[in-house]
Amino acid sequence: MDNSKDQLMLKFREDPRVISVTAVENPKQLPALTDGFDILLLIITNDLSLNNHIINYIKDELRIQERWVDPSSLEQWIRNGDNRNIIHWLLKGEILLDHNVYLEGLRHKMLEFPVDLREQKLLFEFSFFLRKYLQSKEYLLDEHLLDAYNNILEALHHWARIVIIEAGFHPEITVWKQVRVINPGVYKLYEELTTSKETLKQRVQLVLLACEFSVMSKMERCCKALFSILQQSEQPWGADDLQNHPQLAEIRVELPLLLNKLARKSLIREVAIPMDEELNEVELKYTTA
Numbered sequence: 001m002d003n004s005k006d007q008l009m010l011k012f013r014e015d016p017r018v019i020s021v022t023a024v025e026n027p028k029q030l031p032a033l034t035d036g037f038d039i040l041l042l043i044i045t046n047d048l049s050l051n052n053h054i055i056n057y058i059k060d061e062l063r064i065q066e067r068w069v070d071p072s073s074l075e076q077w078i079r080n081g082d083n084r085n086i087i088h089w090l091l092k093g094e095i096l097l098d099h100n101v102y103l104e105g106l107r108h109k110m111l112e113f114p115v116d117l118r119e120q121k122l123l124f125e126f127s128f129f130l131r132k133y134l135q136s137k138e139y140l141l142d143e144h145l146l147d148a149y150n151n152i153l154e155a156l157h158h159w160a161r162i163v164i165i166e167a168g169f170h171p172e173i174t175v176w177k178q179v180r181v182i183n184p185g186v187y188k189l190y191e192e193l194t195t196s197k198e199t200l201k202q203r204v205q206l207v208l209l210a211c212e213f214s215v216m217s218k219m220e221r222c223c224k225a226l227f228s229i230l231q232q233s234e235q236p237w238g239a240d241d242l243q244n245h246p247q248l249a250e251i252r253v254e255l256p257l258l259l260n261k262l263a264r265k266s267l268i269r270e271v272a273i274p275m276d277e278e279l280n281e282v283e284l285k286y287t288t289a
Helices: 002-013 071-080 086-092 099-112 115-141 145-166 175-182 184-195 200-222 224-230 239-243 246-251 255-264
Strands: 018-025 039-045 054-059 062-069 094-098 268-274 282-288
Touching (some): 002 018, 002 039, 002 094, 018 086, 018 099, 039 086, 062 071, 071 086, 071 099, 071 115, 086 099, 115 145, 115 200, 115 246, 145 184, 145 200, 184 200, 224 246, 224 268, 239 282, 246 255, 255 268
Parallel strands (some): 039 062
Antiparallel strands (some): 268 282
16 A cells, blocks of 8 residues: 555655645545545645545555545634544554645644634534524424434534533544543534433433523624634624625534524624615614623
8 A cells, every 4th residue: 555655655655736735534434525436635736726626546556535625624623623534544644745835834833723713612512502492492383303303413413522622622523432531511512312212202301401591602702713703893794795805715604593692692793774765664783792
């Protein structure tokens, strides 16, 4: 396999489209990490037309997958957690080529887990937690128990990622393995929800109650990144302005619900702006509390 990696390095070294290449070997216990291929090659490219380009092939009896991505998209994956495998690829992969030490710098930044990145990820996870938590409450009231269960399970996953980030770590693929060490209480809730002999409704109610008291108290802490954006202007922000803000792009769908909840908790201030001279309609905008 080492000989194959050397050949691959030579293949990419002279390609002007390639910035960096890291190789991830198939871990037998988690083959899905590399989509079942023997080697996954993450190729950072400056050619935007190759972004999200994937090619699968066989070389020297090795099944290889190439994934091409531009730096901007790669860093977005890291911020919003869309690709759960990316942390492993970047931290555990073998760097074969690295012009201008781009990957080394990115890996170093990830290991440091700077405050701005941590706050961005907390906001992302909390906004999705809030949606799933509230949906579960609604389904439970309507006696749609399986839907309530499914949504609270997803909310619990976001809660798990929140406590991992708060502890200064990146959430990995095996989130519950991490949480079991970092926060046994949250892990216990996961066990209660999935394996308890209580009725399905009772299990969902238990986790909803825990979410209400534990996670909702984290709202102010988890939304610091949003508060910082609101402070960037003395004028109130319209919902559309916030949804189009580049730092909020990943949660634009969840943002209206989050803004409404923050305003109700008096963590931000809702401002009514007249939309016509007769004051028939007013637009709701948002600023710091």
